[in-house]
Amino acid sequence: MTSPSANVKLVSNAMANATRRKIMAMLVEKERTNAEIEKAVGAAMLDYHLQMLQQAGLAEIKDGTVILTDFGKNFMETKSAEKPAESINDLSGTKPLQIMEIRQLLPCIADESKFRVISRLEPALGGSLKLVEPLFTRARYSERIGALIIQSGNILITLYSTGNVTMTMIKSEAEAKEILENLKNTINKAIASGVTPVPREKVKVDHAEIYEYLPKTNCQICGEQSCYTFAIKLVGRETTLDKCTPLLEAKYTTNLEHIRALLEYL
Ligand code: SF4
Structure with a gap:
């Protein structure tokens, strides 16, 4: 027994x-x-x-x-x-989102053929934003910045609880509109169904994924033998991202954003 x-x-x-x-x-x-x-x-x-x-x-x-x-x-x-x-917190009473105009389309610092887009969805989701995290395959709600960070390939979408949205590595205004439309529709579908998505297990991130966004120069400024070792230690929380100062160079701006987003998943 x-x-x-x-x-x-x-x-x-x-x-x-x-x-x-x-x-x-x-x-x-x-x-x-x-x-x-x-x-x-x-x-x-x-x-x-x-x-x-x-x-x-x-x-x-x-x-x-x-x-x-x-x-x-x-x-x-x-x-x-x-x-x-x-x-007890659910999406009931949440109003459907609408896309407000795309306010800015700026060249990405890291790749001038791509754009960084700033837009807005209204009404702001406020505290309900974290409830929609499970709707997206690669997404993590960050309490620290009050935003949902969504990864879609090389594109990083940050939806803030205030309603502001930023997107990196966007090819054109048409692509920005399409992404916003999909984002809005996905969230509105959950709101319309009245069913709050069930929280899921954390998105898994491994060192290989972080390594992809490091400079890969093995310069050892961070005190590690290689970028790969640095990635392993970052995932193990044995070092901190600020030790890789080359990432502060303008050409790595998007890489830095991606690594920061991935670290939110840990
Ligand atoms: S400082 Fe950055 S680029 Fe240099 S080895 Fe470390 S992780 Fe790689």
């Missing part, structure tokens, strides 16, 4: 994962088939997630349907009763 402390550990491990929390939230509403769960959370490791929930005694599978156990129901009820009022 499993001891009570082992049970607590199993439950805590099971609920430590965002996908499993999402499955539990779905099961609170009603029982679900495997296919329904797969549609909502994806097929990756679904069997493993369900197994973790079963081992913790939170859910069980009966006739191909996943249901909450009595323990699972009690657990979820207690959890929602414990939730402090101020932590």
Whole structure:
């Protein structure tokens, strides 16, 4: 028989994962088939997630349907009763966004064939902005600057809680408009559905990705043997970005912005 402390550990491990929390939230509403769960959370490791929930005694599978156990129901009820009022935060009441005019199109310092764009979406999302982070594949909300940083290839989009938007490495005004339109539509779709995106696990960043944006001169100014070593130490938090002073050169402006964005993911 499993001891009570082992049970607590199993439950805590099971609920430590965002996908499993999402499955539990779905099961609170009603029982679900495997296919329904797969549609909502994806097929990756679904069997493993369900197994973790079963081992913790939170859910069980009966006739191909996943249901909450009595323990699972009690657990979820207690959890929602414990939730402090101020932590309940969703997109309901949020007004759809509109694109205001693109205010500035400036040449990028790093690459003059590209532009840095400053624009604005209204109304400002304020505190709701962090809730839309899971809508984007590569995005991270930074509490420090109060902005959502979204990566799309070489383009870096920073949407501030004030409504201001900056974009780097943009080819043309038409491209800027298209990106803004997609950004607006993605967020408005979530607002219209009335469903707040489920928080997901952190976007993973590794040293190889950071290395791509370093100067790659191996100049050793940072005190490391190579840019690659510096990238490894940055990810391990054994050094700080300001040690690479070459990154302050104008030609590396965009690289620096990208690395800063990636470090927000750590
Ligand atoms: S100072 Fe920057 S460019 Fe020079 S080795 Fe270190 S990481 Fe590379």
